[in-house]
Amino acid sequence: MERPRHQGMAKNTNMRWRLPLVCLLWEVAMIVLFGVFVRFGPEVDAHWEEEKKEMNLTSDIENDFYFRYPSFQDVHVMIFVGFGFLMTFLKRYGFGAVGFNFLLAAFGIQWALLMQGWFHSFKNGKILIGVENLINADFCVGSVCIAFGAILGKTSPIQLLVMTLFQVTLFSVNEYILLNLLHVKDAGGSMTIHTFGAYFGLTVTRILYRPNLEQSKDKQGSVYHSDIFAMIGTLYLWMYWPSFNSAISDHGDAQHRSAVNTYCSLAACVLTTMAFSSMLQKKGKLDMVHIQNATLAGGVAVGTSAEMMLTPYGSLIVGSISGIVSTVGYVYFTPFLESRLHIQDTCGIHNLHAMPGLIGGIVGAITAAAATEDVYGKEGFIKAFDFTGAYQTRTPSIQGGFQAAGIVVSLLMAFAGGAIVGGILKLPIWGDAAAENCFEDDVYWEVPEDEESDVYHMHNPDKPASP
Amino acid sequence: MERPRHQGMAKNTNMRWRLPLVCLLWEVAMIVLFGVFVRFGPEVDAHWEEEKKEMNLTSDIENDFYFRYPSFQDVHVMIFVGFGFLMTFLKRYGFGAVGFNFLLAAFGIQWALLMQGWFHSFKNGKILIGVENLINADFCVGSVCIAFGAILGKTSPIQLLVMTLFQVTLFSVNEYILLNLLHVKDAGGSMTIHTFGAYFGLTVTRILYRPNLEQSKDKQGSVYHSDIFAMIGTLYLWMYWPSFNSAISDHGDAQHRSAVNTYCSLAACVLTTMAFSSMLQKKGKLDMVHIQNATLAGGVAVGTSAEMMLTPYGSLIVGSISGIVSTVGYVYFTPFLESRLHIQDTCGIHNLHAMPGLIGGIVGAITAAAATEDVYGKEGFIKAFDFTGAYQTRTPSIQGGFQAAGIVVSLLMAFAGGAIVGGILKLPIWGDAAAENCFEDDVYWEVPEDEESDVYHMHNPDKPASP
């Protein structure tokens, strides 16, 4: 059912040849590059039988698969169901929310396997992959999903694919600088995923600023059941965040610790979010936007420090603060960013990822700087911060400094990268919709006739349906 | 859009200062108490590196994290998505169902970590936590989610937080009496979680009896898509129940056995539920209320015995019976409880948790009493019932007696506790809604304008929307 208002569209949003071309071109490129570069890692390859003997492993359970696969699956759910459904809150953009998130993430993980592989898993001309690479690819794509939140409803699928290509690339470079050059710890990605992803997305949406967006203002809200769909996304992100922050931590206590800290932080975050959501409304009613988003800030804010000895009460404090900051952000900062800075942030990623990401980076720097051999144990101390080899002489306070530097680098990469990519996305060739058609699925999707019109029909058999 | 009927509300349901105050007060209390008491357990702490050597562990895989974390995540999903979505069946209470469940569970797990910690993980003045504590905290909160089911739609969020505070406390005391003083086995919590939680909730709802509740009768039903949302909750509870019952069982065969028994019981339960749902309707049509709830009774009813040698066919029998009892309960007992005993049980927890919980306790007592060294093996027998130390001389039949005593204690605690807490919740200061506003989200939530009214608008552009 074409609605009349679409007849006035000035822009060509027909994807028929452009989208297939981009998808197929990139998939062919992936196949070629995978063919040249990607091979199974030693724990994935059938030679593992022999490898095991060389490594003196007595049991198959020592295969990294059993340490990380359950966490991997949780992270996988967060990326595809978590982010996908969190964004279904818009009344008429559910297909785009879930579907485009699906598209960009499916492409992104392939490209991330390559980019991160070249930086981190490259041996004798080949990228050797295993379950940890899959997790890292999902993480990398997580930062793209975050940026997608800022431009949700305003971009064509091609723009999203182009953005994914560039953002994954920049993510991998930034990650390499932080993890390898600065030797920074960031297991849950407060800096690499959230700070970078959010400021990148905010920069992009600033550059794509649409002055006439109020033309689709009526579609930028939720309806009753779309808010419940969004809660599916929220809860899966919330529940599995302990897996997210612990998925690539060292085996043993570090993984265990990351999960416990994150669990505590998230629990506290829910209470302060509810408190401030109610407090900041005249009638004291809770706002689903806050519950859907700010309750997750606690996971973001311990992303760097969760694997450190943050302690359970430390986690509660960080979670509490981030819930407050995030909720206040939704009430005061988002309108300000839009009206004064022309940053149109559909999902409020500034509140959920940018500010909590910064908090996470800072908390990580402080926690690292405060580390002592007494708290970690002699061996635990070295293992936790990997103070071996070239970093043997690094002290906690220096580590704290490098951690802080990691925040700054991530911000710079995000601003610069976002500006360039935003500029590219502004080219008039990608098929984005006019302002009055934003937040509307039927620009890019076959949308079934409204059930409501059906029902209307049914119950009023004498009356014709809408125009 | 405020609806006119709310103008007549006599009660003050404005949460603006009360809810934030309670949330923040309690979160601050949590931070202080965690600061004083809670620390990482040995497998979570960075000293684990040294601990490992002392314990002669050769591999990180021996960390309890790898034995229990996947089950923990399944339990976590059950508490937040399972219970939360199961209760979204009401047509206009989806936000409250998912959102208040989220709030009370997030608070409850913090308080449970403390309460259960003092009883079970207290060493040298500190509570040492790890993944098993997280599971137990989720379990404890599960009993609050059950009680919430009885009062769903009729209480303010403050009442729920107050109830959570007290119920978690009483749960922990009851659990301590059963597990430590009576030395009772109850891994899946038929007694501690279901029997206690359900009778507690039923007592509370009895005390909060609302004689005029038929004023909101029209809102106490479901609509088509809210029933489908509820099935998300049902299925996640059903699928992950094997993890629930096995999550804290002993490593190895006990965990394995709990999962297998629960799987069998639940499968059988679906068939008898469907059979009786159809049989008890004149037209033989299936009722979603039964499918959403009674199919789960099989999980409740093997909660105590799943880790014992119940055997697969024993599980089928228990599951079959509990599905029948539960479905019959929905058809005959729930109306009786409401009309005769003034117990208004929104979700029918009497049918899903109370009766199957009792069955579970009894089956557990019988299975324990029937245990023999022949069936369990000499070592397996001792390990299964922990007949060591002070309990070295306990025989199966004595154990069966203690198991039965555990049921009685749980019931007494539930009735007494529920009566006291119900009395507290009856105080007129907590901001609960008037009878005509029960089961209605817009008392406590910002609710988006109805999409239906939008659509109506759209298709009838000449007509104004509702009043």
Add this chain to the structure above:
Amino acid sequence: MERPRHQGMAKNTNMRWRLPLVCLLWEVAMIVLFGVFVRFGPEVDAHWEEEKKEMNLTSDIENDFYFRYPSFQDVHVMIFVGFGFLMTFLKRYGFGAVGFNFLLAAFGIQWALLMQGWFHSFKNGKILIGVENLINADFCVGSVCIAFGAILGKTSPIQLLVMTLFQVTLFSVNEYILLNLLHVKDAGGSMTIHTFGAYFGLTVTRILYRPNLEQSKDKQGSVYHSDIFAMIGTLYLWMYWPSFNSAISDHGDAQHRSAVNTYCSLAACVLTTMAFSSMLQKKGKLDMVHIQNATLAGGVAVGTSAEMMLTPYGSLIVGSISGIVSTVGYVYFTPFLESRLHIQDTCGIHNLHAMPGLIGGIVGAITAAAATEDVYGKEGFIKAFDFTGAYQTRTPSIQGGFQAAGIVVSLLMAFAGGAIVGGILKLPIWGDAAAENCFEDDVYWEVPEDEESDVYHMHNPDKPASP
């Protein structure tokens, strides 16, 4: 609210005595057969304590539970939420989609434990079960869920239970022929689950051909939110498919490899599906039917080869091709099958399971035939194909031939079995609905009054609701 059009129903769809009878009869049969035959396997039984010593196992972590339970739970979610929600896309058949899938799967897993147990886990007159049996039972039922997709909306629950009984039986026979007699590898079930299940279902629906089905054509589509419900099913199938294909692979590298290959294949599949979905529409708009289904073809198509050394780029190629084939199938083959061959395939299982299943079988045969000791390592080669005992002398090319034979056997079993079972289901005693009542929940379910009619009411207080 009974709708007038149902008054004209010629067929008796009242389930009141028939459905309960079938459910209870079969559950009693299960209890008796389980009582006679099913016992705990050695790793589930309490004797495991002693077993462990005999097997020289030093840790409980060596229990198969820890190798397979996380994968089992993922598979479990795929069967109940994945298939269940995938089929909720129909506007008025959500209860039937989720509910009947729940019913048939819950019965099917019990019967599958017996059937597969007799063939594969039978020792000294007893079937010994453990977590691997649970996975295999879920797998077997998966093939019934696939067949259900073809007849969705057109059959009574009794027909589904009858079909499940026979299909599980035939599945187990076919599986035995393939795995034991032909010594074929098929861990992810391209042949045993998908090819068999799909062609079985297509044969059944051919025999149940309804010439007047266009009478319910208006109900055979989706509405906006039912398409979003269906995406829950899609995403859970997509995300957990790596667990599906690796769940019963050998411990260690084989499980790891299956997961990695499947992850790659699925990622590629999304891109080619999106490309062709857009390309094959005049306006270039994406079609939710394709996104919901064809994106999964990549998981089906590596079902046989995922545990082999398919390599990541091999997986990308297979995934890419299967996404194209599947999408093209939805656009061109489905209408052709319906109009020319009278195969009414509600969910398009021909495109999602049949063709990709065949591709999977063929790719498996080729990959096996191409295996070399160089690629697998000497020990890995023997382990991967289990070239031991009687199969010590089998060469890769012979194995490839047997793999191909496995496809043919599966097809023959599906056609013959489907024809017989279709004939049985055609008997006029099972209570299926008339053509005009297909795809309509209120034939077999108590359906709540439409919320839309409520709303209509609400907003038009002067008007009576529909008839």
